[in-house]
Amino acid sequence: xxxxxxxxxxxxxxxxxxxxxxxxxxxxxxxxxxxxxxxxxxxxxxxxxxxxxxxxxxxxxxxxxxxxxxxxxxxxxxxxxxxxxxxxxxxxxxxxxxxxxxxxxxxxxxxxxxxxxxxxxxxxxxxxxxxxxxxxxxxxxxxxxxxxxxxxxxxxxxxxxxxxxxxxxxxxxxxxxxxxxxxxxxxxxxxxxxxxxxxxxxxxxxxxxxxxxxxxxxxxxxxxxxxxxxxxxxxxxxxxxxxxxxxxxxxxxxxxxxxxxxxxxx
Amino acid sequence: xxxxxxxxxxxxxxxxxxxxxxxxxxxxxxxxxxxxxxxxxxxxxxxxxxxxxxxxxxxxxxxxxxxxxxxxxxxxxxxxxxxxxxxxxxxxxxxxxxxxxxxxxxxxxxxxxxxxxxxxxxxxxxxxxxxxxxxxxxxxxxxxxxxxxxxxxxxxxxxxxxxxxxxxxxxxxxxxxxxxxxxxxxxxxxxxxxxxxxxxxxxxxxxxxxxxxxxxxxxxxxxxxxxxxxxxxxxxxxxxxxxxxxxxxxxxxxxxxxxxxxxxxxxxxxxxxxxxxxxxxxxxxxxxxxxxxxxxxxxxxxxxxxxxxxxxxxxxxxxxxxxxxxxxxxxxxxxxxxxxxxxxxxxxxxxxxxxxxxxxxxxxxxxxxxxxxxxxxxxxxxxxxxxxxxxxxxxxxxxxxxxxxxxxxxxxxxxxxxx
Numbered sequence: 221x222x223x224x225x226x227x228x229x230x231x232x233x234x235x236x237x238x239x240x241x242x243x244x245x246x247x248x249x250x251x252x253x254x255x256x257x258x259x260x261x262x263x264x265x266x267x268x269x270x271x272x273x274x275x276x277x278x279x280x281x282x283x284x285x286x287x288x289x290x291x292x293x294x295x296x297x298x299x300x301x302x303x304x305x306x307x308x309x310x311x312x313x314x315x316x317x318x319x320x321x322x323x324x325x326x327x328x329x330x331x332x333x334x335x336x337x338x339x340x341x342x343x344x345x346x347x348x349x350x351x352x353x354x355x356x357x358x359x360x361x362x363x364x365x366x367x368x369x370x371x372x373x374x375x376x377x378x379x380x381x382x383x384x385x386x387x388x389x390x391x392x393x394x395x396x397x398x399x400x401x402x403x404x405x406x407x408x409x410x411x412x413x414x415x416x417x418x419x420x421x422x423x424x425x426x427x428x429x430x431x432x433x434x435x436x437x438x439x440x441x442x443x444x445x446x447x448x449x450x451x452x453x454x455x456x457x458x459x460x461x462x463x464x465x466x467x468x469x470x471x472x473x474x475x476x477x478x479x480x481x482x483x484x485x486x
Numbered sequence: 487x488x489x490x491x492x493x494x495x496x497x498x499x500x501x502x503x504x505x506x507x508x509x510x511x512x513x514x515x516x517x518x519x520x521x522x523x524x525x526x527x528x529x530x531x532x533x534x535x536x537x538x539x540x541x542x543x544x545x546x547x548x549x550x551x552x553x554x555x556x557x558x559x560x561x562x563x564x565x566x567x568x569x570x571x572x573x574x575x576x577x578x579x580x581x582x583x584x585x586x587x588x589x590x591x592x593x594x595x596x597x598x599x600x601x602x603x604x605x606x607x608x609x610x611x612x613x614x615x616x617x618x619x620x621x622x623x624x625x626x627x628x629x630x631x632x633x634x635x636x637x638x639x640x641x642x643x644x645x646x647x648x649x650x651x652x653x654x655x656x657x658x659x660x661x662x663x664x665x666x667x668x669x670x671x672x673x674x675x676x677x678x679x680x681x682x683x684x685x686x687x688x689x690x691x692x693x694x695x696x697x698x699x700x701x702x703x704x705x706x707x708x709x710x711x712x713x714x715x716x717x718x719x720x721x722x723x724x725x726x727x728x729x730x731x732x733x734x735x736x737x738x739x740x741x742x743x744x745x746x747x748x749x750x751x752x753x754x755x756x757x758x759x760x761x762x763x764x765x766x767x768x769x770x771x772x773x774x775x776x777x778x779x780x781x782x783x784x785x786x787x788x789x790x791x792x793x794x795x796x797x798x799x800x801x802x803x804x805x806x807x808x809x810x811x812x813x814x815x816x817x818x819x820x821x822x823x824x825x826x827x828x829x830x831x832x833x834x835x836x837x838x839x840x841x842x843x844x845x846x847x848x849x850x851x852x853x854x855x856x857x858x859x860x861x862x863x864x865x866x867x868x869x870x871x872x873x874x875x876x877x878x879x880x881x882x883x884x885x886x887x888x889x890x891x892x893x894x895x896x897x898x899x900x901x902x903x904x905x
Binding site (some may be wrong): 274275281289297326327347348349370371372373374375400 | 516673
């Protein structure tokens, strides 16, 4: 079983959902992002999504777009991602790299998989790579014993739910609403419907993302999902912070609130 | 070869042109792409759909567009005969309406009520706003703020036609960022909304579908040249931003092996500078906006900003079928600098009384260059993809033709920087 799989299984045995937190590398700067990822783990995040900043993040809302923009203007490079992965792994949590496809393609799919495994990474989440186009990546992941997390959406047909979940290892990423990343006031019924539909197709754990920002919402989602994914709300902690210390404190506070939420949901 | 569009792209897999193309999109969009693919394949063989599109082209677009021989312009090209395919005479002033009317009809067939579009020069945005007004669809157009400034006239046209224009200020604030924002809208509103992509790129089936809607340009032009000259042209040339006007005029000639197909990219301030959009000069295969194709990118796979005097060519990627035609050698691609394009723009104005779009002026500059290479016996067909009304402000600044008192302040002496 993969590192991600083991963490999800452990959470399940504790009668709770896992908490998955996203932060992009290089925001507010490379070291600042690594410190924030480690702080997140210390405060109760079970799995870290290490985000690769990209020039054309077409699945992301304004908060993550802004962070990626700052990271790239600040000189964040792809090699910094491996440093972040190493730091997260050393802090004791599995690190899944979340990346648009072109940076991996340019790096070389095999080389990226090798270097990710070397850095202690758990695998990849690929928001703009569907399994249909992912043959090369799936083979490279197989070879390096890496997880591959693909997305399912409310618009996915039963056939696509089946084929996509078959290609997943680690967990299935259920995008709860139609839209881009960003906090929402309600998570909505669509997420639960999607999880129910997806469970008919697979035994792989299902984590729900897009829109969760509070402990209460995390609790609602934890009632039906194996993991709760939080991104923009965590990034926001850093965006809104007056200082580096304030940012880390806000990250710790929100992570703890969300960690309590995923434990209160059942 | 018939005048019917082909349903495959020449690749082994559907939606692939050799290794190029594909569908690199969020899963949330896959169902909509499947629905679109099914609808357009049905429409391709549905006489009712084809009849309606043909009627609209005849009674609304103004098709067939004519060809015009330009002998005085051609004197500057070593005497080769130059024929212009006059897509500038279409309603709305460019080739864009060919595609938009087709996609608007498909939108209605799919039961959707809202279209969104991206635009660079504004030509595609204006065509989309026009089709939406004609067919009673809601229309939202995304446009980079750099482009809303340099193409202000087209912003006004879209708003007069009832469309909402949303300026996009992040990233490079040009066409690429307008596409990102349109994609975000689409993934959120896909139940009611069709994304009318304006060029031959994006995820499958867009590159193939848009080409098939634009293919009428080459179908008409081939017959017109045969009629006028008595033989096929030696060269067909067209400007290439995303590449829809070029695919439109090239496609019917692909099996005519004697005909050279030449695409002209924006060379900006020169391909040895970092201010150009010559993807085939310095780009590498990669993924942008849903397709695997040539992309201007750095060593981390980050998209590089492009530059061109023409908003419509200012795009760091290119349609995947062009990448295929380039790698197989069936088509050639050359960069044309801003200065070459503006010189050709001025020459056509003064010798023939036709004001071309600055995009199309890149194709004209290519024809001047190629004409001198092939000599006076040659025949060159140029796709004059759009008219230049929208570019009068840019050209007036470039050539300094306004009275001193009317010149805008802060003008770069030999450039167009307006920020």
